[in-house]
Amino acid sequence: MKLKLQSPNTSSSTKTQNVIDDFQPRINPEIDARLTTFIEANPRSVEYYRQLITENPERAVRVIMLSRMLRHEDQMRLVAKQLPIARKWAEETPGMIQRIEERIKEVAPGLRDRAFVREAMRQKARMDFRPVAAAR
Numbered sequence: 001m002k003l004k005l006q007s008p009n010t011s012s013s014t015k016t017q018n019v020i021d022d023f024q025p026r027i028n029p030e031i032d033a034r035l036t037t038f039i040e041a042n043p044r045s046v047e048y049y050r051q052l053i054t055e056n057p058e059r060a061v062r063v064i065m066l067s068r069m070l071r072h073e074d075q076m077r078l079v080a081k082q083l084p085i086a087r088k089w090a091e092e093t094p095g096m097i098q099r100i101e102e103r104i105k106e107v108a109p110g111l112r113d114r115a116f117v118r119e120a121m122r123q124k125a126r127m128d129f130r131p132v133a134a135a136r
Contacts, residue, residue, distance in 0.1 A: 079114045086120035096123060 039046055053060045090096040100123065104115040 075114065079117050082117045083113050086117045089124065090116075090120050093123075093127075096120075099123065 049060070049063075052063065090100055100116060100119045103119050104112060107115040
């Protein structure tokens with residue numbers, strides 16, 4: 001179903017309308033096949049969620065958000081373990097703190113620790129796999 005915007009005369013709303021019209025969710029065939037198999041193996045769960053969505057949509061939203069919240073908390077527990085190690089490595093490497101901070105300056109404050117760990121790991125991987133110049 002296409003959404004209609006109130007003022008289609010402006011150029012920005014036309015661009016927004018085109019984005020809405022062109023939106024197609026990305027589907028990973030491998031994951032989709034695994035999901036289909038899981039759904040077929042769990043018909044009672046599928047029926048439960050369908051009924052939950054139709055009869056109690058607010059509860060359905062809470063169930064979905066609960067799984068996202070638990071995943072986020074798991075990620076943050078891992079970051080809490082990794083952050084001191086990443087900070088220590090970055091402090092020992094000249095200029096690394098500034099480089100990482102520059103890369104993550106646009107990240108939301110609540111996600112900065114996670115972004116710091118991720119960027120520190122990327123920088124370390126780049127350093128570890130940098131080709132050694134041929135000695136002459």
